Amino acid sequence: MFTDYAKITIKSGNGGNGAITFRREKYVAAGGPDGGDGGKGGDIYFIVDKDMNTLVDFRYKRKFNAQNGQDGEGSHRYGKSGEDLYVKVPQGTIVKDVETGRVVADLSKLGQVELIAPGGIGGKGNAHFATSTRQAPRFAQDGEKGIEKEVILELKLLADVGLLGFPNVGKSTFLSVVTSATPKIANYNFTTINPNLGVVKTEYGDSFVIADIPGIIEGASEGVGLGLQFLRHVERTRLLLHFVDVSDTAEKSPEESYYIINKELQKYSEKLAVKKQIIVATKSDLAQDNTNYEELEKIAKKENSKLFKISSATGEGVKELIQYVSQELKNLPKEELVQEEKIVYTLKERKDEFDITKEKGEYLVTGPAAERLMGRVNIQDRESMHYFHKQLIELGIDSKLKEMGVKQGDRVRILDWYFDWET
Secondary structure: OOOOEEEEEEEOOOOOOOOOOEOOOOOOOOOOEOOOOOOOOOOEEEEEOOOOOOOHHHHOOOEEEOOOOOOOEOOOEOOOOOOOEEEEEOOOEEEEEOOOOOEEEEEOOOOOEEEEEOOOOOOOOHHHHOOOOOOOOOOOOOOOOOOEEEEEEEEOOOOOEEEEOOOOOOHHHHHHHHOOOOOOOOOOOOOOOOOEEEEEEOOOOOEEEEEEOOOOOOOHHHOOOOHHHHHHHHOOOOEEEEEEEOOOOOOOOHHHHHHHHHHHHHHHOHHHHOOOEEEEEEOHHHOOOOHHHHHHHHHHHHHOOOEEEOOOOOOOOHHHHHHHHHHHHHOOOOOOOOOOOOOOOOOHHHOOOOEEEEEOOEEEEEOHHHHHHHOOOOOOOHHHHHHHHHHHHHHOHHHHHHHOOOOOOOEEEEOOEEEEOOO
């Protein structure tokens, strides 16, 4: 089964906590602080794997966690960093943030590796907080939490040429004739339920990739039929061959066939709608007269599109079409396919974030900055509390509380810790 869409959760490793320890040696009267730092949490990378063709593996495993960093220890021993996690995906995978819909990574090249979620930094041990006036700090930093995100994986086939057209217009037969691909062929709708790829090699040594993609019907841009699955793959092609059945048994007129599908392309993406198309009149060997072909000629002239008349069964016009496509591709450079602004998850941008709200006379401080601060405070230690008050000023929490009207004796809560405000 071809799978081109998956939703997974990724979680980079937490940083290890810094240690609160003191040097204890024989004959040393007063050993100083020697708590080591915590190890860094593991990063999460996405890597293109040449042996993967679908996203089917992500149907069975949906959570990916990198390893946490280890806590620091005494004697300045640092904690071990967590192992990085490499998530393998097929070539052509787009990674999107579920919450914003923005692109995180476009994995279009073989061997490409992208850092998606960095691990948390390890917390500093108490040895870092010793000063001339604070010689025995009984506090250390907790490790930074990793990033947890829900992301969407979309696989978009990497083909130079896409075959457009309603079901059963001869696309699969054409692909089997001009390439070594062996798509399923039969006389009923939606024979092709999975995109088929084939490599065309011309007599001049040129080559290009054709994708025979599931046929669409009216309403495809809203997900009717195979809908969006089809349109997702067409997005990545450079040139479109629009197949129109001109045989006597055609279910729709050439005008209906041509304009219904182009209307769906326009609804889905304006960029897709203006992509270069070559109109291909198929099954010409089954036409008793030229009525349908002549109607298609008028459309091609009106749309200023090149028109080819072919029969995959007899070979009529196939060679000429392939030669023309090969030449056209030389004039169509490969473009940047991802239009959205790429984002990279980072912990640094959250460093000083906090929020203060007032509820029932109580001031509540939340956010990453508050979490970090309380993770390095020992409320039982006088020096640690001095450090705590200093950090309230440096982070701007002190001034923000005053701006909101905090007064002597007001209750302030930072996460799960309560204290009365003193001016």
